[in-house]
Amino acid sequence: MTSALERAKFEYALRLADSNLILAQRLTAWCGHGPALEEDMATANVGLDLLGQARLWYGYAVELEGRGRTEDDLAYLRDAPAWRNLLIVEQPNGNYGDTIARQFLYDTWHQLLVAGLARSRDVRMAEIAVKSEKEVAYHVRRSADMMIRLGDGTDQSRTIMQAALARLWPFTGEMFAEDEVDLLLIESGVIPAAGTLADSWRHDVEQVLERATLAVPRSGWMQSGGKSGRHTEHLGHLLTEMQFLQRAYPGAQW
């Protein structure tokens, strides 16, 4: 890995891998605990898709890095400050409404992002994005449908969804924040400009929330830091569980 562009691509691939893996880990915690069998299966299947996509991004990241690290090294042998995922994905599952709202906000962003990345000048990134695009289309269809069903449901379900949106909203700004890695890749035609994604995201989210009879939270303070390794306290707890085996039995093979 020599050029600044390659280093930026590595960093970016790592961010997407980490966001997908952490969200997959969160979702699979619902397996066997979902509120209905259909939802249990849907949540686990979305988690499985995201895990598969994370592996594709890790696979590219370790190639770009070229230091002999493997995807498992990245998943199991890094402590919280080395993780580059968005803060929203590490937020606790909470009640099922929290999980659905987190998924909807993420899926809507993820769909727009992979659609943009499908036109990347980086062939490998475009390939991974095209592969992901079909899967994410089902994710967003399902989470938007659940937002509408729960928002436009009972008074209680609407109250729960509105509270979930209020809790998660401050973590959405980070999706569209641009740092030097993003700027270099945007300039090089590798990734789409965050500004155009932000407008489309807001439009898509507002349309669904309107049908869900939910109010769009007022924009205010936006929390960021995940992309540079400054995480909320929740990530460390998640990692202790996800990385337990490799921490307790270093080098253990399945």
Add this chain to the structure above:
Amino acid sequence: MVSGLAPARLEAHSGERPEPVLPPGIEPDADALEIWRALATVADPELPMLSILDLGIVRSVERQLDGDNAWQVTITPTYSGCPAIDAITEAIHAALASIGARCRTRSILSPAWTTDWMSPGGRARLVQAGIAAPGSSPVGLVAAGSARVNASALAGDARRRVVACPRCGSLRTTLLSQFGSTACKALHRCDDCLEPFDEFKQH
């Protein structure tokens, strides 16, 4: 988990030698055709009524001229997180070993797999097994055992798409969940015969 499974072989095809369904544009010589025939016996672990050729996940078979004369089998995953891919890879090695051929497998992402590559025979066997085939449309009524597929009717929004019941052929069906027993399926219910059923999603 999957690595401990015995290699899956297509039961429906045992005892006969079906002509393998090849991707368009592939014209194998006699030796390569034997490899394709062996691959036609490898079943998908989650959909054992389909061979990996019915699914369209084998993209090419090439003889390697260097070294050990192994065959290179290029496959593409259906879904990026598909847990069956390891079992499929092992089954490919076993199927080729059974005809004395060595092979290496290679996985590619592009072009991305699509259900358009699923064979007509595979679609019919899905419906026979009670799973609506991708592309079941209101135009081509899908009744048990007689799958007719009209992909062009699918161009519209999936929400408005009618998925015919694979058991009774009724077009009055309700989508219960975008995700069924596996990531590649959605769950529906027939409003006439009242049976729930899986649909292999258009992808």
